[in-house]
Amino acid sequence: GNIATNAGGNRAVKYGTTRHQVYSVEVVNPTGRIVNLGARLQKQSTGYCLDQLIIGSEGTLGIITKATLKLLPKPKYALDLLAIFDDRQKAMGVVTKIIKAGITPTCVEFMDNITIKSVEKYLNESLQGSDHGNYVIVEVEGTSEDDLDDKAVTLDEVCTANGASSVLVADHNKIWQARKAFAEAVRAESLIVCKEDVVVPVDQEAALLDEILHLAKKYNLVTRIASHAGDGNIHLNILKNEDATYEDWDARVKANQQELYKFIYAHGGRLSGEHGIGYKRKQLMEEFTDPGELEMMKAVKKALDPNDILNPGKIFDLDD
Ligand SMILES: Cc1cc2nc3c(=O)[nH]c(=O)nc-3n(C[C@H](O)[C@H](O)[C@H](O)COP(=O)(O)OP(=O)(O)OC[C@H]3O[C@@H](n4cnc5c(N)ncnc54)[C@H](O)[C@@H]3O)c2cc1C
Incomplete structure (x- = not known):
């Protein structure tokens, strides 16, 4: 699951995310073949980098059954x-x-x-x-x-x-x-929370924080902010205002999302730094991803999983 989601933590600043710690993976592909992708090599220039395509694909392109990881000595x-x-x-x-x-x-x-x-x-x-x-x-x-x-x-x-x-x-x-x-403290304050996981280049992060605060004021949002500042990934939690109806709050959250994501993409960012797309963010992914990039992703999915059997409907829906 960690490899399939390319999970990343607060040490990504120095060590990168899961994908930077993997040499190779064994994968059962959607047509039932067992393949080994990548190799335990510091360098190789031998065709497509399919191991990295599988890593972070959220289980849509193959089932990972083995992995060779990079190990480092623990710092003293x-x-x-x-x-x-x-x-x-x-x-x-x-x-x-x-x-x-x-x-x-x-x-x-x-x-x-x-x-x-x-x-x-x-x-x-x-x-x-x-x-x-x-x-x-x-x-x-x-x-x-x-x-x-x-x-x-x-x-x-x-x-x-x-x-x-x-x-x-x-x-x-x-x-x-x-x-x-x-996360627990936010949960103790409100069970109704919209969690954003936005990411921008590190030198744009102060501008993003400005924009988040500006939009929060504009849409009367209750925010709690913690960020992996070293890698540009801001976790913005928007709590439901106690006196608002769910419908009213949800409408303001969605309006905020539209403006926030436009800002993020205009500043070289993406809508998720580590939590991924899954089912939850696929509509926004469709809306904000470069159409050419999305088309390539869908073409890869169709080619590798012609029967659409692995996590269908995750990341994006295939066109009919
Ligand atoms: C409380 C909490 C905090 C979190 N904090 C962080 C964080 O700080 N940083 C971060 O990056 N992530 C975070 N996550 C997400 C978390 O890293 C991932 O959910 C986790 O790494 C996935 O591992 P899992 O084994 O639980 O996989 P699952 O949740 O079981 O699966 C995750 C996805 O991977 C697919 N999958 C699972 N196994 C395989 C496999 N063998 N082959 C192919 N696909 C597979 C599943 O179908 C699914 O789409 C958090 C999640 C929670 C619940």
């Missing part, structure tokens, strides 16, 4: 820094500055103030800077304690120069507990 030294910013845009804008300073973080995560407050309430614990701060959590790995110290100094300088009111070494368990409680 790692450090989490928490930078707290009063200004959301400055917080988001620090990501490109960190990369330009020559640091390759393992992850850079962002949480806005209202989301921190929501998590604080859910965990029933006080979180640093929760009165008006926005979080940027940076995890870095190093080759030694000294190397880590050097990176921490650089990160401190970059974050402070970009508007952080404080930068501190964070307690790993505590800070990640707060970040990972995001």
Whole structure:
């Protein structure tokens, strides 16, 4: 399932997503043949890259029965820094500055103030800077304690120069507990939520955050935002306003979606960074994907699965 969805986590900044960790896959294709795609090679230039076509295809092109994965030694030294910013845009804008300073973080995560407050309430614990701060959590790995110290100094300088009111070494368990409680905290606030998983190039992320906030105001939306800021993937949760009917809220969410997705595609982004399309987003995928690209995807599906038996109706519907 991980390979079929090309799942990606917060360490994608340094390590990429699942597809970057796979050498080859064994696949039962829709006509019943067992094929091995890809190879345990650092390089090859031998025809189409079919292993990568299968990875992320959401079970529509073949059933993965075996995989050869890349393994890396576990890093010995790692450090989490928490930078707290009063200004959301400055917080988001620090990501490109960190990369330009020559640091390759393992992850850079962002949480806005209202989301921190929501998590604080859910965990029933006080979180640093929760009165008006926005979080940027940076995890870095190093080759030694000294190397880590050097990176921490650089990160401190970059974050402070970009508007952080404080930068501190964070307690790993505590800070990640707060970040990972995001989904549960939102769920505790409302069971009716629209979850967006939008992604843009990292240097467009501050502009996207601006647009999200602008549209939220325009459509009177209650938002909670956490993002994998290091890779441009923003998780925008829109909670149903307590005093609104479902129909009214849903109409505003859909109007917001139209404007938001137009913005995202105009800025080189896509509508899903890691959650995929499935059944839920296929209408929007049809609407916003380049028609030529969609046509090629459908042609591949028809060629490999002529009887449309593997996850029919996922990602897109085939034309009659
Ligand atoms: C609470 C929660 C948090 C999540 N957080 C993240 C996240 O942070 N990042 C992220 O990227 N994803 C996230 N996801 C999605 C998650 O990564 C994927 O749902 C998961 O990796 C899929 O693995 P699974 O084994 O559960 O597959 P399933 O859910 O069983 O299947 C997922 C899809 O893959 C297909 N599939 C399953 N097995 C195979 C196979 N052997 N061959 C071909 N197709 C197959 C299924 O048909 C289906 O379309 C989250 C999901 C949940 C529920």
